[in-house]
Amino acid sequence: MKSRTHAEAYDVVIIGAGVIGNSIAYHLSEQNSQNILVIDKSFPLSGTSGSTQAWVWVHTKTPSSYGELSLFSSELYPYLERKIGDVEYKRTGGLAPFFTEEEREKALKLAESQAKVGIDIKVLSRDEVLKKEPSFSPNVVGATFSSIDGNVNPFRLLELYTRAAEKNKVDYSFYNPVVDIEQQGDGYMVHSEKGVFRTKKLILAGGPWSKQLGSFIGLDIPVKLVRGQVLITEPLAPLLNYTIGGIRQANNGEVLIGYSKEEVGYNRQGTLDVIQETANMAVSFVPALANANVVRSFSGVRVVPEDGLPIFGEIPGRKNLYIATMHSGITLSPVIGTLMSELISSGETSLPIEKYSISRFA
Amino acid sequence: MDKSTIVCRCEEINVDEIETVLKMGAETFDDVKRITRCGMGPCQAKMCVKHVSNLISEYTGKPLAEIPPARARMPLKITRMRVLAGTESHASTVKAVFEEGDPDEK
């Protein structure tokens, strides 16, 4: 890693070294030998990508077209792993439990609509749930199940994206906040604490700080911040066979629980209120967890576009300026990286992406 | 001290693994922790944070005063789930997945 102190020219500058920025950098670097720089105000994993549940989750994503995008992304994971290395991706299958009979109706409707895009969902009875996942609470009424869901190790994922991109000669500048962006002709000047970079194409991948990046260039990025707190147990003997909505067991035996939703800005300080609610949920889903020790909790700030769907693509009216910001970026990073790199290098994409354009908010 | 000397006992992370992350440009304990898992073990970094800070200081040439301490996380001490869960049933911020249609929301 060289430290960059003076103005330098690049073909592409990506602001944000989270899972989204890095996936784009990696996929782009695989396609051709452009000169690429990734800038981050801190270090990879310091943003949302380092404080995530990291499910690669598909089957409950609606509308179906969004489910389909998630499906494509999870189908890319095995190929990605072959290229960048073992990111501990496991297609465990996913169970989303429900606790009332009315919910079974909704579950059946979901299965029907997702089938149209090729997402195969089974609606399980109580007994079927308990047969699949014997440690689940007998209070469960049923669950939707799909074999496509799974999870990944987010730390490994981001580290290996970075290493693969570095190998393809992508430059990185860490601990270097971008403080302003200036449009110059068809290109951009990126002002950072460590210097100015000139670039032909600029990609905003700032996660929760997307609004701030937008403001540098007079754009309103319609996203909100939603904090989530997650509990982690000590490593336990194998307890869960599947990725369960709200709970998963990692490779090393630790169980991760919860996904609270709190709109408190950038504040990442957890609260005992939510930690206790989460523990309560853990025990009501999987009673055996009552005996587990909780070693820590963490909290992360999700960036959630106002309509819940990803925002990515070129920004209309701003030539060569791109954005990619979304929730569920772990699930989506392979497909976003693929589509964005196609768009950036050829202007075309192998799937239609218009409905994800920021212009839908205009 | 050689490269294979263990720094984090709980997660068995050695000097070499930490130096690899320092080479990437890590500057804080939490940077090192997320990539190596150093500090995520049962002692929650009590035994290794100082050693890692020393390694960061040596590698980057920064004084210890510029290397922030590890972030504190609740529960401050290991706590049994049953005790945390208490008896109240769970409230609004934590929702059953299915109720929302999406585990991480939409």
Added chain:
Amino acid sequence: MNIDLLVVGGGPAGLMAALEAAEYGVNVAIVEESSRLGGQLRQQTQYLSPLPSGIGEIRGFELANELVEAVTFNKHIVTYTNHTVIGLYEDGSVGINNGKEIIRCETKKISVATGADIQGVLFPGWTLPGVLTVGAAQILVNRERVKPGNEAFIVGSSDFSIEVALQLYDVGINVLGIVETETSLHDRKQENLYRLKEKNIPILENSYIEQAKGRGQVEKVILNQNGNKEEYDVDLICVDGGLNPVIELCQLYNCSFAFNEILGGWLPTYQANFETSTDGVFIAGNTAGITNQGAVMVTGKLAGLGAAESLGNVPEQAADVWRNNYWSELAKLENYQVNEARTCHIQNFETSKTKVYET
């Protein structure tokens, strides 16, 4: 639980803070994680010195017993052992684990006296059984009555590790030497150095442990002294990598922090009344900077006084008089360098907050 002052940690600092505040009629609750009050004093078998004026010659655990008795019979103080502070609720109330459930405690003021963590020392083989911190060895010998080994090296030559070397000797452990990287030692307690000499325990300057070896347990040590390597048969290595203030609770309170090497590293910034940058959060004892036991007790008094004053239980003028007294006592008791560092740390709070790190 609804009280005026919550004291977290039942070591000498916490106990003194509680007693001082109770003098002024403040209702105090002490919560202590372990099953007994007294903190690190409980396994100190040596006579303590220096101690605050008015306390005669006394061993550490005896002093602990006296303080515990005073606290137990004080009508303004309630104590809760086996109670652990685990975090904070959104409204600022404190969550305490009593082993069955989490109790929510609302308190007007809090005094954090959670002590210090002892650090290890890195060398190949330090994770082998038989390598312990000096603190752990002291607990085994003085509290659990267990002999952790027969042939030992001590690593690090603080007053504390010298104390432990002597205590290991007293239970029949052969201490081969105290390993020290520095080449000249100053500021050590003279009487302890004298006792070391008496017992034939050398301080090995300019030396370090190159490696510890053994199958499933320390059996041999390679010592590097003045560049020469030599192998010794030992089954116990007691290390002292220094003490660091336990600051997590202060981090949750969003206190500002500054780094001060002499006081033990990162610690909250605080004022002359031992109140941190967060209103109502006081600190005491090793949490407020590593120092000796006598000084730790006085910092407890200062924090207790500060809390009582801010609750309106002591008029400001009276509080100032007492505070000045305590500060002069502190200056007398603690090592000159430590006192300098503390004064500097406090000036740092008042004059500039630039070096302050916020987690």
